Amino acid sequence: SNWMHKRMLGLSVRYAQLPASQRTDAMRQCLYAAQANDAYWHGMFGGLYLPHLRRAIYNNLVELEALLDQCIPRAAWYQEDTDLDGTEEIHLQNGIIQIILKLDGNASICELDAYPLKHNFADTLTRQTEHYYRKIRLNSGANPAHDQSGIASAHDRVSFKHEISHADLEPDLDAQSLFIDRLNGESLHYQLQPSDRKNEIIFQAVASIGLIRKCFQISGNRLRVTYACTNEVVGRMQTEINLAMPSCDGPGGRYVKDHIALSGFGNAVALDDLASLTLEDDTLGGNLSLEISPAAAFHACPHFTVSQSEGGFEKIMQAAKLTLAWPVTTRKQHITLRFDKKR
Incomplete structure (x- = not known):
């Protein structure tokens, strides 16, 4: 997750450095989608361990990188x-x-x-x-039964x-x-x-x-x-x-x-x-x-x-x-x- 996080930050910096006239809605959408927090943590309800959550981040990072490369190779x-x-x-x-x-x-x-x-x-x-x-x-x-009340x-x-x-x-x-x-x-x-x-x-x-x-x-x-x-x-x-x-x-x-x-x-x-x-x-x-x-x-x-x-x-x-x-x-x-x- 550290790698994914740093890749996202690096592309965020590249987006911020673009002249305002070159920034597009598509780029901004990809950046925000790549910042969705679900895939950056690991806990009871999903996170890093769920491949489809990480994939959604990378789909957007890879698309954003391609869009940025078209502006500044x-x-x-x-x-x-x-x-x-x-x-x-x-x-x-x-x-x-x-x-x-x-x-x-x-x-x-x-x-x-x-x-x-x-x-x-x-x-x-x-x-x-x-x-x-x-x-x-x-x-x-084994699946032990819950032995306490409640x-x-x-x-x-x-x-x-x-x-x-x-x-x-x-x-x-x-x-x-x-x-x-x-x-x-x-x-x-x-x-x-x-x-x-x-x-x-x-x-x-x-x-x-x-x-x-x-x-x-x-x-x-x-x-x-x-x-x-x-x-x-x-x-x-x-x-x-x-x-x-x-x-x-x-x-x-x-x-x-x-x-x-x-x-x-x-x-x-x-x-x-x-x-x-x-x-x-x-x-x-x-x-x-x-x-x-x-x-x-x-x-x-x-x-x-x-x-x-x-x-x-x-x-x-x-x-x-x-x-x-x-x-x-x-x-x-x-x-x-x-x-x-x-x-």
Whole structure:
């Protein structure tokens, strides 16, 4: 929520700096809608844990940014500490898509915007320990009767909308971003490298005695991520891509391969060698296509968090977690995400 809040404040400043003659009703409407407080807190009656509330904020932030860019264009590539946490981020955008990467050594994407779709695909939620987990553990799935006279407060009542296991309460080791890498199960530490091109960001990691080069490139409505390993690197590479899909585990979203729907986003999918896949989402008003060259092992599953609501403790899907794995003998691995708006 800190990231979302600081993004909203940054766009608010940009709007305020515009000459009055350039400010439009559409901009003001987007700004006010992006300031709706519901998604900025976490409590009994919704807030940050409800993906549709955050999505409404980001829909308006992404639309506002596009409107502001039409008046005063931004650089294609720039670096700043957007969320004021002491670690800088790199922004790379071309007016159609934008990627933002935190320079924390992970070389992963913390925001991925498709402007025509008005959507941030990195609007996921990282599972962390919450105070009410203690109540869940104490009651471990049981629904004890309220043994006092009178009506129990919604804050005191213990009830379960869904069955919750101890595994559902385990905190995430990483922020649920896009392109979190492991080599033979170990995380990598990337350093930013210079690049002559304005449409790419290059990182490099030292692995044993070899090097892994990771390049992000945007072109039109495509984001291409390329991994290149030197001959000394051995073993298996894996990357995790956490995607915020608006339909979550509802009926409006599905994985589609060769024009055949495999399953909804709420189910797990495993394929030994995948070259292309489309994530169709009715709520999104468009599709996200994945192209993998050479083909790689693929696994997808829903990522849930546990929150408390009036109806009891519940599991809510926050992201479609895609994992790709390949042997480093491939040397060069390309992963392309393409964003298409429905006509």
